[in-house]
Amino acid sequence: MHKPNYLEARSRDKRDYQRKDFSFDSRYLEKYKGKTYYIKTYGCQMNEHDSENISALLEKLGFQRVDSYLKADLVLLNTCSIRENAHNKAFGMLGRLKHLKNEKKELIVGLCGCMAQEASVVERILKDYKFVNFVLGTHNMYQLPEVLDQAIVDNSMQIEVFSREGDLYEGLPVVRANSFKAYVNIIYGCNKFCTYCIVPYTRGRERSRRKEDILLEIDQLIQDGYKEITLLGQNVNAYGKDLYDDYNLGDLLEEIALKDIPRIRFMTSHPWDFTDKMIEVIGKYPNIMPSVHLPVQSGSSRILKLMGRRYTRESYLELFHKMKDMIPGVSISTDIIVGFPGEDEEDFLETMSLAKECQFDNAFTFIFSARDDTPACRLEDNTSLEEKENRLQRLNEVVNEGFLNKHKQMIGKTVQVMVEGVSTKKNQYYGYSETNQLINFSSQKKLNVGEIVPVIIEEAKTWSLDGKCSE
Ligand code: 5AD
Ligand code: SF4
Numbered sequence: 001m002h003k004p005n006y007l008e009a010r011s012r013d014k015r016d017y018q019r020k021d022f023s024f025d026s027r028y029l030e031k032y033k034g035k036t037y038y039i040k041t042y043g044c045q046m047n048e049h050d051s052e053n054i055s056a057l058l059e060k061l062g063f064q065r066v067d068s069y070l071k072a073d074l075v076l077l078n079t080c081s082i083r084e085n086a087h088n089k090a091f092g093m094l095g096r097l098k099h100l101k102n103e104k105k106e107l108i109v110g111l112c113g114c115m116a117q118e119a120s121v122v123e124r125i126l127k128d129y130k131f132v133n134f135v136l137g138t139h140n141m142y143q144l145p146e147v148l149d150q151a152i153v154d155n156s157m158q159i160e161v162f163s164r165e166g167d168l169y170e171g172l173p174v175v176r177a178n179s180f181k182a183y184v185n186i187i188y189g190c191n192k193f194c195t196y197c198i199v200p201y202t203r204g205r206e207r208s209r210r211k212e213d214i215l216l217e218i219d220q221l222i223q224d225g226y227k228e229i230t231l232l233g234q235n236v237n238a239y240g241k242d243l244y245d246d247y248n249l250g251d252l253l254e255e256i257a258l259k260d261i262p263r264i265r266f267m268t269s270h271p272w273d274f275t276d277k278m279i280e281v282i283g284k285y286p287n288i289m290p291s292v293h294l295p296v297q298s299g300s301s302r303i304l305k306l307m308g309r310r311y312t313r314e315s316y317l318e319l320f321h322k323m324k325d326m327i328p329g330v331s332i333s334t335d336i337i338v339g340f341p342g343e344d345e346e347d348f349l350e351t352m353s354l355a356k357e358c359q360f361d362n363a364f365t366f367i368f369s370a371r372d373d374t375p376a377c378r379l380e381d382n383t384s385l386e387e388k389e390n391r392l393q394r395l396n397e398v399v400n401e402g403f404l405n406k407h408k409q410m411i412g413k414t415v416q417v418m419v420e421g422v423s424t425k426k427n428q429y430y431g432y433s434e435t436n437q438l439i440n441f442s443s444q445k446k447l448n449v450g451e452i453v454p455v456i457i458e459e460a461k462t463w464s465l466d467g468k469c470s471e
Pocket of ligand 1: 082196197198295297335336337366367369
């Protein structure tokens with residue numbers, strides 16, 4: 001049994017880790033044939049992609065996926081720690097599972113993902129959710145077959161959580177959620193330690209995958225007919241720093257862009273690590289989508305300093321405008337936190353003015369949520385929740401108005417849309433433009449998912465656009 005430890009989780013040294021090839025222990029192959037599983041994923045794209053690996057491991061064990069937890073023999077929660085409400089959702093689900101397990105004693109319940117890395121969560125599970133069969137950390141995913149098997153065979157709660165990153169496993173099996181777009185991890189973990197953020201503790205230090213491994217995975221995806229690849233990392237812009245002297249995200253993007261893949265995306269980018277070479281490459285290749293997620297978090301340099309963000313309002317704006325100049329038609333989206341401890345009205349107005357100046361193409365806005373043991377949770381915070389909610393509402397009004405204005409300017413223009421699905425209405429489809437806007441459109445011609453088609457924009461809404469396929 002390994003329980004999480006906060007002090008270990010925050011340490012960063014030059015300790016070597018190894019790249020290892022995953023191999024599935026044949027003792028477990030199909031051992032649970034005939035059983036079913038349900039996986040509930042909370043949080044970010046990293047978690048979604050982890051769930052694709054976890055599902056594949058379960059399917060190798062013989063489990064078959066079902067679409068409701070009520071029908072499953074095994075329920076796995078892949079959890080998120082980023083804000084209090086992500087916690088609340090997972091604990092709410094655990095409450096429902098507790099009831100279910102009273103009626104269905106043989107139900108197996110597992111918890112993995114970021115919450116598993118938190119000591120306070122594991123203590124709470126040990127105390128109040130004793131029915132949970134296993135807890136598996138983010139660094140322990142490859143151990144799922146043996147941990148699950150042991151939980152079932154021994155009929156005792158298993159906790160396997162390494163506080164520090166272990167080795168980097170290549171070749172985990174995967175069942176992808178889509179047949180035309182795929183996530184590819186390029187870097188794990190984060191070294192930035194922004195003062196509000198729990199991710200460096202739950203995901204460990206930055207570890208890049210070897211470029212050969214990434215390119216091999218992408219070649220296979222191309223061969224399998226995938227049309228869009230999203231490179232994933234908590235901070236993709238730090239790619240390569242831990243492995244190479246002279247090879248970074250710009251070089252990797254360039255190598256991928258030269259392959260026969262129509263769409264390449266990447267996320268998330270920390271403004272600190274953006275180099276001119278990266279911007280140049282994004283602007284140069286038409287198959288690198290001109291869409292950058294560049295979280296600003298605050299428009300006040302004073303608050304940015306307290307957040308440990310390593311840039312000022314001015315340097316963010318300089319980078320923002322440089323991208324607008326160097327990447328034709330680029331769309332820039334962002335994340336913003338309001339109500340950080342010590343943020344006053346003046347600071348908040350700076351965030352409002354930055355949002356007005358930037359006219360972001362999308363913005364995810366949050367109220368600060370104190371996370372256990374992060375430096376920001378110890379800062380004095382005199383602002384009431386009511387005031388924070390008011391700031392969030394004012395900010396949302398500004399950003400939403402910006403989206404609508406921008407969308408209106410697109411009426412009459414033609415954009416390239418990758419078909420993602422068919423809506424319930426006849427001849428109606430939806431998909432995303434190159435700049436990542438959701439487009440609902442009609443087409444007389446029958447279309448397939450993954451196809452890229454021209455769409456004339458006819459109507460603008462705040463969160464989406466309506467149009468007609470012009471082919
Ligand atoms: N409180 C509120 N928002 C947070 N984020 C990260 N940590 C917190 C927190 N403690 C937001 C940031 C980040 C996004 C993924 O979540 O804006 O960019
Ligand atoms: Fe949530 Fe962050 Fe973990 Fe993703 S990495 S699941 S956003 S805490």
